[in-house]
Amino acid sequence: MSGSNSSAPAGAPPEPLSLTVHSMPRPELDAQARRTRSGRLKMLLVLLACASPVVASYFTYFVVRPEGRSNYAALIDPPHELPPLALRTLEGQQVPAASFKGQWLLVVTGSGDCDADCEKLLYLQRQLREMTGRERERIDKLWLVTDDQMPPAALQKAVLDAGAAQILRADPAQVAQWLQPAPGESLSSHLYVVDPMGQWMMRAPVRPDPSRLKRDLERLLRASASWDREGR
Numbered sequence: 001m002s003g004s005n006s007s008a009p010a011g012a013p014p015e016p017l018s019l020t021v022h023s024m025p026r027p028e029l030d031a032q033a034r035r036t037r038s039g040r041l042k043m044l045l046v047l048l049a050c051a052s053p054v055v056a057s058y059f060t061y062f063v064v065r066p067e068g069r070s071n072y073a074a075l076i077d078p079p080h081e082l083p084p085l086a087l088r089t090l091e092g093q094q095v096p097a098a099s100f101k102g103q104w105l106l107v108v109t110g111s112g113d114c115d116a117d118c119e120k121l122l123y124l125q126r127q128l129r130e131m132t133g134r135e136r137e138r139i140d141k142l143w144l145v146t147d148d149q150m151p152p153a154a155l156q157k158a159v160l161d162a163g164a165a166q167i168l169r170a171d172p173a174q175v176a177q178w179l180q181p182a183p184g185e186s187l188s189s190h191l192y193v194v195d196p197m198g199q200w201m202m203r204a205p206v207r208p209d210p211s212r213l214k215r216d217l218e219r220l221l222r223a224s225a226s227w228d229r230e231g232r
Contacts, residue, residue: 080199080201104224106129143159
């Protein structure tokens with residue numbers, strides 16, 4: 001009869017039943033996954049708690065601007081974390097990058113063959129720190145030399161004798177992964193501000209006005225007074 005080809009022939013043995021076996025639940029794996037998620041959540045909450053004073057202080061002074069103020073220097077959002085820079089003294093001794101955490105940093109970078117613009121930035125670096133008065137103990141100065149040129153002895157002496165300063169050699173590619181110039185400018189054209197957590201968070205304009213830059217720096221110092229103290 002037409003349409004009956006799909007039926008089993010009369011007298012044929014029944015087809016065997018097939019069973020699909022699914023994996024059994026493993027409570028120990030579920031518990032481990034829950035512990036992993038819980039651990040990650042706790043770590044995230046700790047990080048947020050540590051960072052919240054910094055975020056709040058920057059937000060208050062540079063976003064809310066309760067008095068209608070505007071920052072002169074460029075605020076870096078989000079800030080750039082301090083990478084594991086391979087730093088060396090001019091004599092070749094290694095210096096851990098993490099050792100700079102705990103102080104505000106005013107950073108100048110460029111060739112050891114320091115030209116007139118470089119010298120002006122180094123002078124500005126020194127001037128800014130002194131202009132902050134008693135708060136200057138919370139600030140260090142860092143000159144990152146990104147080539148093999150030896151800075152002039154007289155310039156080294158002028159930088160180091162002013163106190164709270166270091167001159168270190170750094171790989172230019174590593175520095176460029178941390179600090180960035182304004183569009184169309186070179187890395188050595190700016191002074192950079194790094195917070196005590198090692199985050200680059202502000203870039204001064206090219207040939208900046210010291211008094212306006214000082215106001216930005218003073219706001220940062222006031223905003224961070226609740227969580228930052230002088231000395232490492």
